[in-house]
Amino acid sequence: MSDLQKKWDDIYRKQTITKPQPAIVLSRYEHLLPKQGKALDLACGVGGNAFFLEEKGLGVNAWDISPIAINHINNNKTNSSTLNALVINLDSAPFPTAHYDVISVSRFLNRQLTNKIIKAIKPGGLLFYQTFTREKALPGGPSNPKFLLEKGELLSLFSPLTPIIYHEEGKIGDVDKGIRNEAILIAQKPSQ
Numbered sequence: 001m002s003d004l005q006k007k008w009d010d011i012y013r014k015q016t017i018t019k020p021q022p023a024i025v026l027s028r029y030e031h032l033l034p035k036q037g038k039a040l041d042l043a044c045g046v047g048g049n050a051f052f053l054e055e056k057g058l059g060v061n062a063w064d065i066s067p068i069a070i071n072h073i074n075n076n077k078t079n080s081s082t083l084n085a086l087v088i089n090l091d092s093a094p095f096p097t098a099h100y101d102v103i104s105v106s107r108f109l110n111r112q113l114t115n116k117i118i119k120a121i122k123p124g125g126l127l128f129y130q131t132f133t134r135e136k137a138l139p140g141g142p143s144n145p146k147f148l149l150e151k152g153e154l155l156s157l158f159s160p161l162t163p164i165i166y167h168e169e170g171k172i173g174d175v176d177k178g179i180r181n182e183a184i185l186i187a188q189k190p191s192q
Helices: 003-014 048-055 067-076 111-120 153-157
Strands: 038-042 059-064 084-087 100-106 121-132 162-167 182-188
Touching (some): 003 067, 038 048, 038 111, 111 121, 153 182
Parallel strands (some): 038 059
Antiparallel strands (some): 162 182
C-alpha cells in the first residue's frame, strides 16, 4: 500500500458519509451535460460526481486510489447500476484515447495528467474541472502549493480545449458568498 493510498483510506475511514453531493461545477452546469454517453470521474472519492453523472444518463467509470472510497460506491449503488468504480492509481493509469464524452475532476490536481485527460476526451466532449486555488479568501483546503492552482492556471493547463465556463472569484466582494478558494473550468475538445 502506498503512502498516498493509506492517507486517503484514513481520511475516508474517519468520515461519516451520507449521500455524497456532486461538485458545484456539475450541479450548477448540469444543463451542459450530454443526454447519453460515457463519463469518467477521476479521483472520485465516495462518488458524488459519479452517482450524479449516472443519474443524468451517462455510463460512468469512477477511479480512485482508495479502496475505502471505491467500496463505499460499490456498496451504495443500485442493483441496476452500470457505474463501474475501480481502485486505480492515476499516476500509472492507462487512459483510453478519445473514449469519454465527459470527464469530471473535483478537488484533485495532478498537472502530469493534463495531456492524458485531454487525449481521453472524445472530439466534442466536455471537461468539468473544479479544484483549489492558491489565492484563499477563506481558510480551508490543502496548503501544499503542489495541489493549488495559480490564478488562471486551469485555462493554461487545458488550453487545447475550448473554454465554455471559467470561474474564479478570489477575494473580490463579499467573501462569505460565492465559490471561494476554487477555480471552475468547463471546456470542450474541438471536433475534428
